[in-house]
Amino acid sequence: MTITTNKQKLIIFDTTLRDGEQSPGVTLTVSEKIEIAKQLSRLGVDVLEAGFPVASQGDFDAVQRIATEVGPLMIGREATGTPMRIAGLARAVPADIQRCYDAIASAPSKRIHTFLATSDIHLQHKLKISRDECVVRAVAAVSFAKTLVDDVEFSPEDAGRSDQDFLCQVLSAVIEAGATTLNIPDTVGYNMPEEYGAMIKYLIANTKGSDKVIWSAHCHNDLGLATANTLSGIMNGIRQVEVTINGIGERAGNTAMEEIVMAVHTHPDFFPVYHTINTPLFFRISQLVSSLSGMVVQPNKAIVGANAFLHESGIHQDGVLKNKTTYEIISPETVGANTINLVLGKHSGRAAFRSRLHELGFGELTEAELQIAFTSFKALADSKKRVTEQDLVALLSDQMSSTAGDKATYVVKSLQVVSGTSFATATVQLENTVTGEVSVEAAIGKSGPIEAIFRTIQRLINRRIRLLKFDITAVGEGIDALGQVSVKIAEDDGASSDEESVGTSSDIMAKATYHGHGADSDIIQAATRAYLNAINRLVANESERLLGERKVPV
Ligand code: KIV
């Protein structure tokens, strides 16, 4: 952490649960969102955009529970000294704003974030309103939000392609109406770093009352420039950054929090700001978000990628052995990437296990949840010499995913696979927990045991499922490493001629997709859990037990 007195604090506004959750195929359950929110609070996030309450009953419930259960937490927030502010997103219409307020009302510290597009492209083609009408609506929205909360943020959507003098007109008017934070989104990731920085400078210089508000950056990564644009904004007056863990988000994603914070961290003399983020928690939270969202972190991802601290070439290895600073600008410990950390062995008891989970941020498990986690840990410790922090995070996220906070409809009772050189056969016994029915089926997979299992499960649930993505990664090193599987599926419309569809198809992209996650030292088991986890999400979403149907697109 870098605190230099003549610098201003950089406010970290996390939108992993709102813009991040808009990543294609990501559907987090309410309990997964709560777990991520707790970890973000411990990380020291200043403002958490918990969701878009009007979008669905599920979104509303998630924001309301985060406001109530996470909003008051102070664990790990010594550096900030205040509870995490809970924000909700609302379009610039009274019903959205009221719904947003109702969802965040119980948080000790809260914010309404309202937005309205300002670019001519959006005004003409999407909203079909004039610039004058846009100003009227923006002012009305902020004025109404201000009757509910003190802290109101306004975003002129597609600011990056808006006329800058018109932006100054809108922004001056919303400051007058009571906005306290002005967020400048490059909604479509169009701007160049110098261009975005110059826009911020121009807006601050030409907006009436600009010194009374916090200026915020919100960049998308369509040209791979989200981090560069945000940093350029900071150099030109930005004091709040809107970011997500691992940079997940709509299309190519949002600015990655870990990249901005570590850029500021490694250049304390360069940037005019300091941060109060607990950087050693980055690696863990990155893994948690990756596991729960099904968005795999690319190995060469800056700061949190598996290769971010590996030195492959002999010259580099030699240099690092002589002195780490030769090729390391950040020590792995600073972001919690010291993965060979031995945490527990097979003789560790429940108390030690509970206390380790507490340190890792999984402190609020119920007795029943703790017991399930402890049993899985013991099984893992039996088959694996070293159980690392990464293993525990993978186990716990798997546990959270498979229960998905709600009762899973389908549970595997037993699984048998016979695999040979030309094909594999799977026999699966599956329980439907809603009807209580237990059934058994078998199928053949020409490409191997995983295909055989997936085909068998499709027969058992009597549905055609398309597999859109299948990723497997090893957690840590060695033959006994935990395998983590992430899948994305969609229901097949039957257009394909396959008996059961396990291949990919481009026409499926328009359909709702669901991710699933599973971790086990046996990769066949991990794959089965991931597949069933995704199917359980599909089923839960259908019966609106998950997040409800999303009625409002952002
Ligand atoms: O990208 C964007 O414009 C947004 C706004 C809702 C802030 O996400």
Ligand code: ZN
């Ligand atoms: Zn956005």
